[in-house]
Structure formats: structure tokens, C-alpha cells
Amino acid sequence: MTSVNIGGTAEPGVGVTQTKYYTGCEPPNQLRLEAGDKLGPITVAYETYGQLNKDKSNAILAVHAFTGDAHAAGIDPETKLPGWWEFMIGPGRAFDTNKYFVICQNNLGGCRGTTGPSSINPKTGKRYGLTFPMITLGDIVTVQRLLLDHLGIEKLLCVAGGSMAGMIALQWVASTPERVKSAIPISTVLKHSPQQIAFNEVGRQAIMSDPAWRKGDYYDHGQPERGLALARMIGHITYMSEESMETKFSRKQTKAEFLHKFTPDFEVESYLQYRGSNFVKRFDANSYLYLSKAMDNFDLAGNKLFPAGRPVTTRFLVLASASDWLYPSHQTLDIVKLLKERHADAVYCEIPSTYGHDAFLIKNEEQIRLVRSFLETTYNGR
Amino acid sequence: MTSVNIGGTAEPGVGVTQTKYYTGCEPPNQLRLEAGDKLGPITVAYETYGQLNKDKSNAILAVHAFTGDAHAAGIDPETKLPGWWEFMIGPGRAFDTNKYFVICQNNLGGCRGTTGPSSINPKTGKRYGLTFPMITLGDIVTVQRLLLDHLGIEKLLCVAGGSMAGMIALQWVASTPERVKSAIPISTVLKHSPQQIAFNEVGRQAIMSDPAWRKGDYYDHGQPERGLALARMIGHITYMSEESMETKFSRKQTKAEFLHKFTPDFEVESYLQYRGSNFVKRFDANSYLYLSKAMDNFDLAGNKLFPAGRPVTTRFLVLASASDWLYPSHQTLDIVKLLKERHADAVYCEIPSTYGHDAFLIKNEEQIRLVRSFLETTYNGR
Numbered sequence: 028m029t030s031v032n033i034g035g036t037a038e039p040g041v042g043v044t045q046t047k048y049y050t051g052c053e054p055p056n057q058l059r060l061e062a063g064d065k066l067g068p069i070t071v072a073y074e075t076y077g078q079l080n081k082d083k084s085n086a087i088l089a090v091h092a093f094t095g096d097a098h099a100a101g102i103d104p105e106t107k108l109p110g111w112w113e114f115m116i117g118p119g120r121a122f123d124t125n126k127y128f129v130i131c132q133n134n135l136g137g138c139r140g141t142t143g144p145s146s147i148n149p150k151t152g153k154r155y156g157l158t159f160p161m162i163t164l165g166d167i168v169t170v171q172r173l174l175l176d177h178l179g180i181e182k183l184l185c186v187a188g189g190s191m192a193g194m195i196a197l198q199w200v201a202s203t204p205e206r207v208k209s210a211i212p213i214s215t216v217l218k219h220s221p222q223q224i225a226f227n228e229v230g231r232q233a234i235m236s237d238p239a240w241r242k243g244d245y246y247d248h249g250q251p252e253r254g255l256a257l258a259r260m261i262g263h264i265t266y267m268s269e270e271s272m273e274t275k276f277s278r279k280q281t282k283a284e285f286l287h288k289f290t291p292d293f294e295v296e297s298y299l300q301y302r303g304s305n306f307v308k309r310f311d312a313n314s315y316l317y318l319s320k321a322m323d324n325f326d327l328a329g330n331k332l333f334p335a336g337r338p339v340t341t342r343f344l345v346l347a348s349a350s351d352w353l354y355p356s357h358q359t360l361d362i363v364k365l366l367k368e369r370h371a372d373a374v375y376c377e378i379p380s381t382y383g384h385d386a387f388l389i390k391n392e393e394q395i396r397l398v399r400s401f402l403e404t405t406y407n408g409r
Numbered sequence: 410m411t412s413v414n415i416g417g418t419a420e421p422g423v424g425v426t427q428t429k430y431y432t433g434c435e436p437p438n439q440l441r442l443e444a445g446d447k448l449g450p451i452t453v454a455y456e457t458y459g460q461l462n463k464d465k466s467n468a469i470l471a472v473h474a475f476t477g478d479a480h481a482a483g484i485d486p487e488t489k490l491p492g493w494w495e496f497m498i499g500p501g502r503a504f505d506t507n508k509y510f511v512i513c514q515n516n517l518g519g520c521r522g523t524t525g526p527s528s529i530n531p532k533t534g535k536r537y538g539l540t541f542p543m544i545t546l547g548d549i550v551t552v553q554r555l556l557l558d559h560l561g562i563e564k565l566l567c568v569a570g571g572s573m574a575g576m577i578a579l580q581w582v583a584s585t586p587e588r589v590k591s592a593i594p595i596s597t598v599l600k601h602s603p604q605q606i607a608f609n610e611v612g613r614q615a616i617m618s619d620p621a622w623r624k625g626d627y628y629d630h631g632q633p634e635r636g637l638a639l640a641r642m643i644g645h646i647t648y649m650s651e652e653s654m655e656t657k658f659s660r661k662q663t664k665a666e667f668l669h670k671f672t673p674d675f676e677v678e679s680y681l682q683y684r685g686s687n688f689v690k691r692f693d694a695n696s697y698l699y700l701s702k703a704m705d706n707f708d709l710a711g712n713k714l715f716p717a718g719r720p721v722t723t724r725f726l727v728l729a730s731a732s733d734w735l736y737p738s739h740q741t742l743d744i745v746k747l748l749k750e751r752h753a754d755a756v757y758c759e760i761p762s763t764y765g766h767d768a769f770l771i772k773n774e775e776q777i778r779l780v781r782s783f784l785e786t787t788y789n790g791r
Contacts, residue, residue, distance in 0.1 A: 157670055221658040221677040225646045228678040231671055232642060232685075236635035238620065242669065253618035260614060261643060264607045269737070276603040278708070287624065288539055289613055289698050293705065295603040296610040303614075316671050323675065326660070352734065355651070 040109070040117035041076045041124055044101035046140060048072055051173045058169065064160035068149065071174050072097045072140020073132035076116055077124030079178070085406065086180045087122055088171060089115075089131045090188030090195045092388075093262075093318055094310050096139035099131035100124075114390040121398040126406070127184065134195070135170040136162045136318050138311035145246065145311040155313075157243035162317060164191075164198045164325045171195075172203065182206050184406060187398070189213035189346075189387035190354065191318070194325050197362070200341050201332050209342040209405040211398060213387045214351050216358040217365070218326040223353065226265055227319040230258035234312045243313050255312045256303030263302050268350035268383030328361075333369050343373035344401040346394065348386035374401070422491070422499035423458045423506055426483035428522060430454055433555045440551065446542035450531065453556050454479045454522020455514035458498055459506030461560070467788065468562045469504055470553060471497075471513045472570030472577045474770075475644075475700055476692050478521035481513035482506075496772040503780040508788070509566065516577070517552040518544045518700050520693035527628065527693040537695075539625035544699060546573075546580045546707045553577075554585065564588050566788060569780070571595035571728075571769035572736065573700070576707050579744070582723050583714050591724040591787040593780060595769045596733050598740040599747070600708040605735065608647055609701040612640035616694045625695050637694045638685030645684050650732035650765030710743075715751050725755035726783040728776065730768035756783070 052058040052067030059065055074097045079086060089099045089112055100116035102109060110131075116122040122129050133141035136159075144159035151158075175183070186196045186207050193215025199207050216223070234240055237254025245251060267275075276295040283291045291297045333339055345363050347356035356377050366373040378393050380386035387394060434440040434449030441447055456479045461468060471481045471494055482498035484491060492513075498504040504511050515523035518541075526541035533540075557565070568578045568589050575597025581589050598605070616622055619636030627633060649657075658677040665673045673679045715721055727745050729738035738759050748755040760775050762768035769776060 161670060218660065220651060221654040221660065221675065222646065222649075222651045224660075224675050225642075225654065225677050225681055228673070228675075228681060229639065229642050229646065232639055232682070233615065235671060236619070236639055257611065257614055257618055257639070260607075260611050264604065264611065267604075269602060269604045272603040272607065278600065278603065278606075288543060289617060289702065291610070292702075293603070293606050293610075295607050299607055299610060300614070320671065320674075 040113055040120075041101040043104050044074050044076070044098065044110070045104065046072050046074055046097055048140065049174055049177050051177065058166075058173075060160055061163045061165045062161050066142070066160055069135065069142045069170055069173070070140070070146070071132050071142075071170060073130060073174055074098060074100070074110075076100050076129040077127050079128040079180070083180050084182070084184060085127045086175070086178075086183050087127050087129045087402075088175075088183050088186045089122065089129055090171075090186060090192035091131060091134065092188065092190040092192045093322070094306070094315075095192075096137070097131050097133040097141075100129070111388065115395065115398065121395045122187075122402070123399070127402070130174070130178070132171060132174055134318070135167045136314060136321065138314040139309075141170070143311065144243070144313035144317055154246045156246065157313070159313070159317065162321055164195050164321050165202055167195055167321070168198045168202050171199075172206070175206075182208060185209045185211060185402060187211035187213070190215060190384065191322050194322065194327075197327055197332060198325070201327055204337070204339070204341055207341050209344070209401070211344045211346065211401065212362065213346040213394075214348050214354050214359065214384055215362070216354055217328045217332065217361055219323050220358065224323045226261065226353070227323055230261055231316055231319060233257040233261065234315060240312060243316075245312070250307055251312050252304070252307045255307050255310070255315065256300070258315060259306040259310075260299045260303040263299060265353040266383060266385045268352065268381055270350060270381045271383055274381070332365055339366070339369045339371040341371070342401075342405055343371055344397060345373060345375045346387065346397065347375075347377045348380045348383065349377050350381050351384045351386065353384040422495055422502075423483035425486050426456050426458065426480065426492070427486065428454050428456055428479055430522065431556055431559050433559065440548075440555075442542055443545045443547045444543050448524070448542055451517065451524045451552055451555070452522070452528070453514050453524075453552060455512060455556055456480060456482075456492075458482050458511040459509050461510040461562070465562050466564070466566060467509045468557070468560075468565050469509050469511045469784075470557075470565050470568045470581075471504065471511055472553075472568065472574035473513060473516065474570065474572040474574045475704070476688070476697075477574075478519070479513050479515040479523075482511070493770065497777065497780065503777045504569075504784070505781070509784070512556070512560070514553060514556055516700070517549045518696060518703065520696040521691075523552070525693065526625070526695035526699055536628045538628065539695070541695070541699065544703055546577050546703050547584055549577055549703070550580045550584050553581075554588070557588075564590060567591045567593060567784060569593035569595070572597060572766065573704050576704065576709075579709055579714060580707070583709055586719070586721070586723055589723050591726070591783070593726045593728065593783065594744065595728040595776075596730050596736050596741065596766055597744070598736055599710045599714065599743055601705050602740065606705045608643065608735070609705055612643055613698055613701060615639040615643065616697060622694060625698075627694070632689055633694050634686070634689045637689050637692070637697065638682070640697060641688040641692075642681045642685040645681060647735040648765060648767045650734065650763055652732060652763045653765055656763070714744075714747055721748070721751045721753040723753070724783075724787055725753055726779060727755060727757045728769065728779065729757075729759045730762045730765065731759050732763050733766045733768065735766040
């Protein structure tokens with residue numbers, strides 16, 4: 028769920044990329060959200076890599092997780108940072124940009140260019156804050172479809188992503204299966220367990236307990252930095268594994284400056300504080316609330332992924348990380364069971380990574396090979 | 410690590426109990442703490458159940474976990490609440506008060522009658538706050554020994570406790586093995602892993618990020634309630650298991666009053682908030698900091714539990730909970746390995762509970778039977 032590319036890659040990627048913007052749903056043609064509210068205009072920030080072929084059959088939607096953005100691959104001209112899935116997307120990589128046209132967009136409700144609670148509400152000239160309507164992962168998919176319509180893409184070769192993005196991939200299949208030839212949901216679930224809701228809720232409470240949150244109306248005063256950093260610290264523990272923390276930190280002492288008795292003693296403490304305070308610079312606290320709530324409310328268990336009687340035509344590659352304890356593989360296997368009960372063309376693999384929930388964001392050959400061959404089969408079998 | 414007795418018991422227990430107080434270490438005979446600071450006077454709040462026998466060989470020290478208190482059994486005359494280990498202590502129970510003399514005291518650094526950061530510093534007439542010295546689990550044991558000296562008990566039949574109390578039981582063996590005939594460390598570890606430190610650190614940051622914390626000097630203004638409640642919410646998730654949360658809450662919706670868009674939707678959210686706000690009424694935020702830090706700094710790995718060459722005379726019953734993911738059983742097994750390498754008389758059992766880390770606080774027959782027979786063997790073999 029981190030957007031930082033750990034692991035990286037030495038091969039040349041897609042080079043310098045540029046974030047583009049598309050605005051749709053201008054009034055009066057506003058988008059009707061699942062809960063009934065209307066929203067618009069909606070701006071979508073997106074990047075594309077590779078070329079769309081003539082019959083528009085090679086488009087892959089790479090979806091970012093909770094706090095990610097549209098910059099999935101290549102070098103950002105401003106920050107010089109690589110994309111969050113740099114090792115997966117590029118010439119000759121798993122999502123081979125010599126063959127495929129890869130699209131990544133910032134999700135609705137986010138804060139990295141696409142309309143969200145920190146955007147200006149054109150009706151009032153002020154930022155939405157908590158007047159932003161509640162959104163669902165279904166609404167996020169609807170907005171992703173807007174962009175595909177704009178690009179003239181009728182059917183995706185594949186929709187792929189991990190964590191929240193894996194749920195979004197499943198939501199694509201539930202909402203408009205005729206528009207997805209294949210899906211790669213990674214380290215994800217059909218619905219949040221109470222433990223997953225609990226971790227999200229503690230993050231939300233951390234933000235809302237910060238007096239600087241001001242009931243979401245903080246934009247003239249600055250972010251609720253302490254609460255948001257705290258939410259991130261909690262999240263970060265859940266994204267790592269016991270083993271990866273042991274390898275990275277063990278009980279190493281820190282050299283942090285002594286401020287008072289409870290200044291960090293251990294490296295793991297300083298690291299979490301560092302990650303928390305960095306996060307505040309790039310992510311909006313209200314987006315944290317809206318998106319985490321959309322995840323908690325997501326539920327495709329039972330007949331909701333495939334309505335009864337509807338044939339399943341989408342192919343699936345379902346992946347999990349062996350050391351993921353936030354989204355444990357038994358929950359990912361619940362997806363596979365549902366797929367198999369419906370005779371779906373589905374493959375499941377557990378990646379033997381020690382990196383916990385974040386494993387799909389960290390370069391590993393097994394994930395690369397599995398995705399590459401799955402895409403080849405899907406593309407050649409069109 | 411909760412002090413509330415879940416599970417309870419229908420049999421009659423030890424009846425109405427009374428917390429007693431002992432004050433020692435009056436100046437100039439102050440206690441020298443492990444870090445070199447001096448502290449005194451020190452008041453100890455404690456309760457006892459059963460009768461000390463003539464040769465004082467039937468004394469058991471029941472140690473409370475992180476946020477517990479001296480009220481381990483019977484009915485508190487004021488609150489009418491049962492003790493935190495009610496199902497374990499009483500006539501005919503595992504710690505049979507017809508046979509044994511059971512002592513429980515509030516730990517040094519706590520806030521339930523024993524000296525801690527919320528106590529008045531007699532030198533200044535003001536509460537210690539952050540002027541309270543850093544303490545270790547070794548210091549907690551030293552203060553426990555003070556009370557035993559006062560009661561004239563030379564050697565404990567047993568020291569027993571779960572979680573932090575299990576570490577304290579191990580610390581007894583490391584510090585003064587000649588004074589403990591047996592030890593029952595439950596759901597505990599030789600040292601905190603970085604993940605365990607990380608969870609504690611997030612709790613501390615939650616407290617210290619609350620402006621109401623005022624660098625620990627909040628006693629004239631009220632507790633940092635939001636931060637402390639948040640710390641407790643995080644802790645509470647780690648004390649339960651995925652399965653026990655699923656059983657208790659699944660995805661049941663709440664009937665909480667709607668205040669804004671992020672008012673709890675799910676029962677698990679309301680429950681955590683309820684537990685957090687209840688906790689604030691009974692526990693001091695600075696005690697949270699001092700005691701969690703003492704746990705993080707605890708480390709009896711390697712030769713520290715048994716210095717090389719010293720024969721191991723203490724008997725051990727080591728217990729773990731199968732569903733404990735905060736203190737996973739592989740870490741508890743590290744204790745057993747160390748014991749076996751030193752030819753200690755030690756038994757290990759994993760209790761097949763689904764209650765996670767809190768399992769030792771919830772009535773279960775297996776723990777009762779194992780503790781009862783272990784104590785009988787130890788007592789009869791004196």
C-alpha cells in the first residue's frame with residue numbers, strides 16, 4: 028500500500044513520463060454515485076505507457092493501492108522518482124510496454140490530481156472537505172471507465188493491482204465483466220474482516236482525534252499532521268511482516284537526538300516516525316478517511332462478484348504473499364474458491380516473499396514471470 | 410493485557426477483598442534503580458487471598474499485565490467488579506486459596522495505588538510526570554521483593570503471569586532465582602521483536618501527539634484522553650485474534666448515533682471506541698509510556714536469563730495461546746529452548762484458544778488444569 032518503489036530495477040524503463048488530465052461529467056451531466064449523490068465535474072489524472080494498438084485490444088489498467096497515484100512507471104520529471112510499479116511496467120517487463128498499452132490513473136477520492144475531498148468544489152469555490160460525497164469502489168471503477176471511454180477503449184486486456192487495487196480489479200468484473208478480458212487481483216480480499224476494519228478505524232480515529240482536523244475543514248490551516256502521521260505509522264506496521272521487520276531493524280538502537288525520556292531508542296521507532304512525517308507531505312487526511320471507508324464498505328462475497336446465471340468469461344491470475352498478515356492468504360483463497368465454483372479460468376499462486384502485505388510492490392521474479400506468462404496467454408488467445 | 414475479567418465463573422470465589430498498602434524506601438533509604446536513579450518512598454498497593462502457612466512455603470505471586478492492578482480475585486467493595494484473574498484464583502481453583510497464599514500487587518510505575526508517574530513526589534509536593542525516573546522490569550521485581558520481605562516470605566512457591574507479567578516472572582528467575590521455586594510465564598517473550606516495539610511506539614506516539622499530553626505535565630488539566638484512548642484501541646486489536654473478532658463482530662452494523670460521515674458503521678468500530686474511552690477513566694497516560702518502554706527495553710535473550718555456570722533450580726510451566734499473533738508461540742518457544750539447553754525442569758503447552766493474546770485472561774479449562782497440577786507437583790515436592 029506504499030507508493031514508493033522499493034527494490035527498483037536497473038534496466039531502462041519507459042523514461043520520463045508525464046501526468047495527463049481528463050475532465051468529464053461537467054454539469055448538468057454529472058456522475059450519479061452509487062449512494063445517489065451527484066458529482067461533477069470530475070478530473071482524472073493519468074499516465075500511459077506503450078502504444079495502443081489498432082484494434083485497441085492491448086490496454087491494461089494498472090490500478091494503484093490506497094495511497095498511491097497515477098505515476099506507476101518511468102521517471103517523474105519533477106520529483107525524478109520512479110513509478111510505484113517500476114519493476115513491473117516497461118519494455119520487456121511483465122507489463123511489456125513494447126506489446127501493451129498500460130494506463131494508470133489516480134483513483135477518485137484521492138489527492139494526486141483526480142477529484143477528491145481536497146479538490147475545489149466549483150459550486151462554492153472552496154475545497155470539498157466533508158461535503159465531498161461518500162464514494163464506493165464501484166464509483167472508482169465508474170470513473171476509471173470514463174477515462175477508457177475517452178481513450179476509445181471498449182475492452183481491457185487486463186485490470187491488475189494489489190491490496191485495494193485488487194478489490195477494484197474484482198469490482199471491475201462485478202460491474203462490467205464484458206469490458207475485462209482478464210484480471211490480476213493481488214493480496215486482496217472479497218470483503219474486509221473486522222480486524223481489517225479495526226485497523227482502518229484506528230487510522231481514521233487518529234486523524235479525527237487531531238484537533239487540527241477541524242471536522243475536515245483544515246485546508247486554510249494545514250493538515251492534521253500528527254494524526255495523519257500516526258495513521259500511517261499504524262498502517263506501515265501492518266504492511267510489513269514480523270520477519271521483514273526483524274531483518275531490517277532487529278533491536279538496533281537509534282542515534283536520534285535526545286529530546287525527552289521517550290525519544291526513540293530503537294531504529295524501528297525512528298523509521299516509523301520518518302515514514303509518518305513523510306507521508307503527511309504527499310497525502311490528504313480526508314482522502315485517507317474516504318478511501319479507507321470505501322474499502323471497509325466493499326463487499327463482493329456471496330453472489331455479488333458473479334450474479335447467479337451470468338457466465339464467467341474473465342480469466343484470473345490471483346496472487347497472495349505468504350507473509351501477508353494484514354490480508355492473509357486464506358482470505359485471498361476465498362476469492363479463488365468463488366471463481367472455481369463458477370468454473371472460472373483461474374490460477375492461484377502464493378508468492379514466497381517475506382515482505383508481508385507490501386510484497387507485490389517489491390521486485391520479485393516469481394510475480395514478474397507469472398504475470399508475464401498470464402498476459403501472453405490472454406493476449407494471444409484473443 | 411486487559412484487566413477486565415472476561416469469562417468469569419459461577420462458583421463462589423474469595424469474596425469481598427480489600428486493597429492494602431505498604432510503604433517502604435523512605436529517605437534516606439531510597440531504592441537505587443537499575444539505571445542509577447534513586448526513588449523513594451515507594452508505596453505498594455496489594456491484595457492477598459488465602460492464608461500464609463507456618464513455614465511460609467505456600468506463597469504465590471500473581472503478577473498483572475501491562476495495565477492491570479492489584480485486584481486479581483474476589484469482589485472489589487467499591488466497584489463490585491471481580492478480579493482480573495477471578496477464574497484462576499479462589500477456593501478449589503487453579504491457584505487454590507484453600508492451600509496457597511496468593512499475593513498480587515500493582516506494579517511499580519503503574520497508577521492503581523503503587524508509586525508511579527502520577528504519584529506525588531514528596532520532594533516537590535507535585536506529581537512526578539516525566540520527572541519520574543525510567544524504570545525496568547528488574548526494578549518492578551525489586552519492588553515486588555520489598556513487599557515479600559515485609560510479609561516475611563523468603564521464597565515464593567511460584568511467580569505467575571501472562572504477557573508483561575510473564576516477562577516479570579522470567580525477570581524474577583534472572584534476578585533472584587534462589588527466591589522462586591517455580592515460574593509460570595504465559596504468552597510472553599524473552600525480548601520484544603521490532604514489531605512488538607513498533608506497536609508500543611505507535612501507542613506512545615498517540616499519547617504524545619495529543620496536545621493535552623503537555624510533555625507529561627497534564628495533571629492539573631486532565632488526561633490526554635484522545636491519545637490515550639487511541640493507544641488503547643491499537644493495543645486492543647493486537648490483544649484479540651482475527652478469529653475472535655470475526656466471531657464477535659463479523660461485519661455487523663452499528664446503531665451508533667450519526668454525527669458525521671465517519672461515525673462508526675460497524676460494531677467493531679464502536680466497540681474499539683468504547684474500550685478506548687473506558688480505558689481513559691482508569692489508566693494514566695504517563696504510566697502507559699513508562700511501562701511500555703520498560704517492556705521494550707526488557708531483554709533476557711542469550712545468557713541473561715541464566716548466567717553461565719549457575720545451576721537452574723526453578724521449575725517452569727510455559728504456556729502460549731495458539732491464536733496469539735502479538736506474542737506468537739514461536740517466541741514463547743525460544744524461552745523453552747533456552748530452558749531445555751540448561752536442563753531445566755520445564756513443560757511447554759500451547760492452549761488451543763481462539764482468543765488471541767488475551768486468552769490467559771479468559772476462562773479455559775486447559776489452563777486451569779495445567780496450572781493446578783503443576784502447582785501440586787511443585788508444592789508436594791518441596
